[in-house]
Amino acid sequence: MPHLAETETATGTPDSQPTETAIAAVAPTSDRESAHLVTENHPDGTSFGPLAQFVKTWTLENTGETVWTARYQVVVFAAPQGETLGAAESISLGKSVSPGESVEISIPLVAPRTGGSYTVVWQLVNERGEVIAVDGGNFWVTIRVSTGEDEAAGTTANGVSVSLTAIDIGVSQTRAEFCFTFPPGDWMPQEISLTAGTNTYNSQGGTLGSYPFSCFYAIFPVGASELASFPSFQIAAQKITTLGIVDDQEAKCEAIKPQLQVQYPGLDFTCLPFEAGQYAGGLVLPSGFTQxxxxxxxxxAIQGTLYGPWLLTVTQ
Known part of the structure; x- marks a missing residue:
């Protein structure tokens, strides 16, 4: 199947049921030309880490009456969140596509640093500037960026819920107890904090009850006098990760390494056995990242971490 960019290869699995177009193309629209979305990789809602690089690929079929020339273009039409994911404003097809033929359109993109959902919409345009409707409209990508700073509401994220079971505000510290509905496995919440106004306090804590653990406690270094001026405060857990030793650590590392190298070009590392005391060595950093x-x-990635945040609001 023809490729738009010979140097880029999409790594996602094509979606057998492409997302139906929901944003109508605007005039001028070509009457004799049309396109059909055959497949796409990275379905809507695919999650990426901050600054992850990836290639979005759509396969479009020429279902019209005319040949698409090499000068036909794919142009950015809209970015509702004001973020184009690093996409070029336009790219040319670079080859002709006859009626009944298909072409793969591949666009290198970069996930933003800030967490949230992002959508970019494209149009296929002929040499006269007329829009070629794809299944009656346009085509797009929607991704989710997972970070510890994602804006989320409520107590459910990634299919996992958390409930506050006890809160004890003492003179110099605050103790909270909470329970998660974890999926099967050995899990532990990480990066737990209490925020009151502009002040954030990190916690110390541990597990409650017997194995397998699902309930935990956290102790924050802030007391009643400091919290008294706030009508409410929030307790947040940013992620949950597996407890203890990962089965066959080195093999798990090797399994996730190619995917990470696609998402973070320039990354390289050596997977290490458990006896080494760390997951990877010889780390070569991609641009923009610290060790x-x-x-x-x-x-x-090795531990199969689930990202939140899970937020609990305590009203006083």
Whole structure:
């Protein structure tokens, strides 16, 4: 099947049921030309880490009456969140596509640093500037960026819920107890904090009850006098990760390594056995990342980390 960019290869699995177009193309629209979305990789809602690089690929079929020339273009039409994911404003097809033929359109993109959902919409345009409707409209990508700073509401994220079971505000510290509905496995919440106004306090804590653990406690270094001026405060857990030793650590590392290298070009590392005391060595950093940031990303991938945040609001 023809490729738009010979140097880029999409790595996602094509979606057998492409998302139906929901944003109508605007005039001028070509009457004799049309296109059909055959397949796409990275379905809507695919999650990426901050600054992850990836290639979005759509396969479009020429269902019209005329040949698409090499000068036909794919242009950015809209970015509702004001973020185009690093996409070029326009790219040319670079080859002709006859009626009944298909072409793969591949666009290199970069996930934003800030967490949230992002959509970019494209149009296929002929040499006269007329829009060629794809299944009656346009085509797009929608991704989710997972970070510890995602804006989320409520107590459910990634299919996991949390409930506050006890809160004890003492003179110099506050103790909270909470329970998660974890999926099967050995899990532990990480990066737990209490925020009151502009002040954030990190916690110390541990597990409650017997194995398998699902309930936990956290102790924050802030007391009643400091919290008294706030009508409410929030307790947040940013992620949950597996407890203890990962089965066959080195093999798990090797399994996730190719995917990470696609998402973070320039990344390289050597997977290490459990006896080494760390997951990876010989770390070569991709541009824009520190050693600590990349080590955390590798560790999270190996441990199958689920990202939140899970937020609990305490009203006084």
């Amino acid at each position: 600590a940031e990349m080590e955390a990303i590798i560790s999270d």
